[in-house]
Amino acid sequence: MIERFGSLGGNLTLGLNTKPSGALVGGLPLEIWNLARASGGAGEDYMAVVKTGGVKIASPCDPEMMKMILTRLCAESGVQILFETVVSAPVVEGDTVKGVIVESKTGRQFIAGKVVIDCSADADIATRAGAPFVMGGGGEAKTMQPVSMYFTMDRVDLVRLSEWAKTTDDVPARAIPKTVEGLDYGLWLTGFNKSLRAWQEKTGVKLQRDNITLKTADGRMYVNGTRVTNVDVFDPVQFTNAVLECYRQIEGVARYLRETIPGFEKARIEAIAPVLGVRETRHVVGEYTLSGEDSIEGTHFEDSIAADASALDIHDPKGADVDFQGLRPYEIPYRALLPLGVEQLLVAGRCISADHAAHARSRNMPACMATGQAAGVAAAVAIDTGVSVRKVSVATVQQKLRALGMPLHGDEVKGTM
Template identity: 70%
Template structure:
C-alpha cells in the first residue's frame, strides 16, 4: 500500500518498572499480581477501561475447565464469596463429563481483578495502547505506549506479553506461525464470534425441556431449580437450528450453540465468522457487522423455537469481538496434540491443566468440545526464540494449532500468566535472564501457592 513519511521525534519516559505486563485480559492481571506479590514494581498496560478481556468484556464468563490452584482458584473463591460465581459443575460431552468452574458475573469480575492487582501494588494504566517494544542488543528494554497524554516510553527489566495475539513478541522479532501454520495462502484459524445475553428467560421451563429432548447432547443441569442462576449449561440445538433454517431460509452459520446462565442472565454463544484476518482493520470491522446480524437472527430463533425464551429479549452485546486464535509464538518448546492428550510429562512443568479440548473448526463444521485427561504446561513454551527478557503467556504461547484447543482456555491462560509473573520476579532476584531462570525455584514458588505441577497430581 502507499506510505507516508512520519517524522522522527523524541518522546518522554513515563516511568521505569521492574516488569511491564502488556494486556489486562484473562492472563495479564494474574501475571501482574503474581510478580507484584514478590515485591517487584509492576506496570500493567490495558487498552480498555476494565480488566478481564474476553472473560468480562467479551461476556465469555466461564473458564471451560476446573481451576485447580494458585491465584486462579483464589480469584474464583473471591467471586464465590461475593455471589459472583457458583459451584463447579460437570458438563456432559461426547467423551464423558468434564469438570468446569462455574461462570462468573463479568461486571463483578472486573472489580475483583482490579482489586487483585491493586492490593498487590500493581500500577494499572487503563485506556493505554502499546505501540511497540523497544529492543536493544537483542533484549527488550521497554515499550512505547499511547494514551490521552500522547506517546511515551515505559522502561522495563522484563516484559510479559499477555496481549493474546503475541503483539509484543512479534514486534520484537520473535518467530511465530499463524493459526495452523500451513504454507498455503489461506490462513486457517478458529473462527471469531461475539457473545450476547438475553434477559427474561424462563430458565426453569428451559431446563425441564432440555432434560427431555435429544437435541441438547452436552449439558449440565442442576437438580435444584434454585441453583439454575449459575449452574445451567447447554450445548446443541442442532436439529432445531436445521429445521428453522429450512423453514425460514435464514443464514444461521453455527451447527450448534451454547447457552449458560450467570447471575440471572442467559449468555448465548452462537455467532461465527470464518476466515477473518484480525490484523486487517477492514476484515475485523466487517466481522463485527456480521456478528450483529447474526445476533439479531439467533435471538429471534431462540424466542420462536426454544422453550423458555418466549418473553426474552437481548440484554447486552459484547463490546469486543471474541478472537480464538491468531499468532502462536515460537518458543523453546512447542506444545503438541500428543502433549495435551496427557501423553507427555515435562521436567519444567509450571502447571497441570484440565481445560476442555475446545476447537471451533476452521471450515465451519461442528464444535469439537470434549474432556481429556490432565496434561502439563512446560515453562519453555513461555520463552520466545530470538529475543531476551521477554515472556509470553495466554493463548499466544508456543503451541501448535491442535494443542491450542486446550491451551487457549482460561485455566491454562491464567496458569501461564501466573508462572510468567513469578518467573520474571525470580529472574530479577537472581540477576539472571528469564531464559536462564531456575526451574527448581520457579516450581517451588508455584508449590507455595498451591499450584499442581504434574498431571498425575490431578488423577
C-alpha cells in the same frame, strides 16, 4: 500493567465469555474464583455431560463483579494499572527488550521494564520484537479457529428451559442443576443442531454455526451462537466486517431462540460484547512447542509450570460442528513461554508456543491464567536473583508456584473427568 480497555479480564469480562471451559485446579486462578464465589459472583463447579462422558467445569462468573475483584486484587498488591493505554511497540537493544512504547490520552510514552510479559493474546510485542511465530495452523486465516461474539438475553424462564432440556435429544452436551437455586450459575446447554437447521430452512435466515451454547451467570443467559470464518483480524476492514456479521447473526440467533425454544418466549437481547471473541492468531515459536500429542497424551515435562485441565475445545476453521470433550490433565513447560531470539521477554495466554492442535486446550482460560501466573512468578524470580528469564532457576519458580497451591504435573490433579 498496561491495559488497552477500561477494565481487566479481557474475554472473561468484556467479552462476556465468563466460563473457564475446564476446572481451575489451583493457584491464583482458583483463589480468584473462590473470592468471586464468596461474594456471589460465581457458582460451584459442575460436571457437564459431553459425548466423551463427563468434564468438570468451573462455573461461569458474573463479569461485572469479576472486573471489580481483579482490579481490587491488583491495586491491593501494589500493581500500577494503566487503563485505556495501548502498547504500540517494544524497545529492543540488540536482542533484549528494554521496555515498551505506549499511547494514551497523554500521548506517546516510554515505559522501561527489566522483564516484559506479552499477554496481548496476539503476541503483538513478541513478534514486533522479532520473535518467530506461526499463524494458526499454517499461515492463513482459513487455518485459524473462527471468531465469535457473545451476547446476553434477559426475561428467560430458566425453569421452563431446564425442564424442556431434560426431555429433548437436541441438547446432547449439558449440565442441568437439580435445584432452582442452582440455575443461577449452573445451567449449561450445548447443541440445538437439529432445530437450528430446521428453523433456518423454514425462515430462510442463514447462520454460520451448527450449534449454540447457552449458560447462566447470576441468573442471566449468555449465548454463544455466532461464527465468522476466514477472518484476518489484523486487517481492520476484515475485522470490522466480522463484527457486522456477528451483529446480523445475533439478531437471527435471538429470533430462533424466541420462536423455537421453551423459556425464551419473552426473552430479548440485553447486552452484546463490545469486543470480538478471537480464538486463534499467532503462535510464538519458543524453546519448546507444545504439540497436540502432548496435550492429549499428557507428556511429562521436568520444567512444567502448570497442570491444566481445560477441555479440548475446537471450533473447526472450515465451520464444522464444535468438538468439545474432557481429557485428562496435561502439562505446560516453562520453555513454551520463552520466545526464540528475544531476551527478557515472556509470553502468556493463547499466544504461547503451541501448535494448532494443542491450542485447542491451551487457549482456554484455565491455561491462560496458569501461564500468566507462571510468567509473573518467573519474572519476579529472575529480577530478584539477577539473571535473565531464559536462565532463571525453573526449580525456584516451581517452588513458588507450589507455594501458591498450583499443581505442576498431570498426576497431581484429580476428579476433572
